[in-house]
Amino acid sequence: MNMLEIRHLSKRFGDKVVLDDLNLVVEEENIFGFIGRNGAGKTTTMKIILGLLEADSGEVYVCGEKVQYGSAKTNRLIGYLPDVPEFYGYMNAREYLRLCGELSGMDKEEIKSRSKELLEMVGLLKEKGKIKGYSRGMKQRLGIAQALMKHPKLLICDEPTSALDPLGRKDILSILSKVQDETSVIFSTHILSDVEKICRNVAILEKGNIVMQGNVNDIRLRHTSGDICIVPERLSDLDAIANLTGGAVVDDKVIVPPANSGSSAMSAVLSKLADSGIDLLKIEQMEPDLDQLFMEVIGK
Numbered sequence: 001m002n003m004l005e006i007r008h009l010s011k012r013f014g015d016k017v018v019l020d021d022l023n024l025v026v027e028e029e030n031i032f033g034f035i036g037r038n039g040a041g042k043t044t045t046m047k048i049i050l051g052l053l054e055a056d057s058g059e060v061y062v063c064g065e066k067v068q069y070g071s072a073k074t075n076r077l078i079g080y081l082p083d084v085p086e087f088y089g090y091m092n093a094r095e096y097l098r099l100c101g102e103l104s105g106m107d108k109e110e111i112k113s114r115s116k117e118l119l120e121m122v123g124l125l126k127e128k129g130k131i132k133g134y135s136r137g138m139k140q141r142l143g144i145a146q147a148l149m150k151h152p153k154l155l156i157c158d159e160p161t162s163a164l165d166p167l168g169r170k171d172i173l174s175i176l177s178k179v180q181d182e183t184s185v186i187f188s189t190h191i192l193s194d195v196e197k198i199c200r201n202v203a204i205l206e207k208g209n210i211v212m213q214g215n216v217n218d219i220r221l222r223h224t225s226g227d228i229c230i231v232p233e234r235l236s237d238l239d240a241i242a243n244l245t246g247g248a249v250v251d252d253k254v255i256v257p258p259a260n261s262g263s264s265a266m267s268a269v270l271s272k273l274a275d276s277g278i279d280l281l282k283i284e285q286m287e288p289d290l291d292q293l294f295m296e297v298i299g300k
Ligand SMILES: Nc1ncnc2c1ncn2[C@@H]1O[C@H](COP(=O)(O)OP(=O)(O)OP(=O)(O)O)[C@@H](O)[C@H]1O
Pocket: 013, 018, 036, 037, 038, 039, 040, 041, 042, 043, 044, 045, 159, 190
């Protein structure tokens, strides 16, 4: 079943078109990366999915159920972590989760056991202090726990790592990796290295539309330049390798473009080097990282 289906969604604010006939399907899966630069329309899309914002046209389905603007019915299926989660600072984490559980109609025992389980998962079980003393990373972790209280089928996280330092980001990524066993996650961000670490599939939102979508590894393979990078054990062998393969010396490696190595690039290069007696540290086909791809697809 599709966790999320967006059909022909359009939204403008005044004259500004933010979403322009947007179509997107997120299947039941692990972690889906929703990528777009600042102002691309990620938060707008999420607010429409949550029924908090009215679309001009188009439809959104969560687990096959149609989202109605102003109705919270489909939100029982969704856990939401906003980009800047708000809390009652005078409470501690346990009190806050208890309040969230009570407001959503969970019974006492369930609240107790689920809170304990989630606080343990996000590393806050032993934290007794008030939320007002929490770091941003701790608040994001508590936000994830709160969003998961009612075992949602889909967790939507709006830029959960953007304001965090590298350690805080690492914590959140590792928590989301654990969450995926139980819940599909949509993870919006403009930090592509985070996406590469945990997402299997991605969609890139640009100018109100999805300009690229698919499996991260397939996308990388599709866009590989075919260049082969060769790193010799001895730098003195660089020129000899370049001569044998038709490549060029770049810093401490040789880059062989595919045109010089025929259709089966790697085996052609390997056979040219086979009898040379040159020892190699590394030989690999180069793949672009998501940052490069992102710049390519948004035309920068
Ligand atoms: N209520 C509003 N009224 C007018 N313009 C709005 C409103 N909400 C969003 N916008 C505009 O819509 C565009 C998309 O905003 P949105 O917050 O969805 O982007 P985003 O991809 O989430 O960006 P960011 O990464 O900066 O959060 C922006 O140009 C923003 O200024």
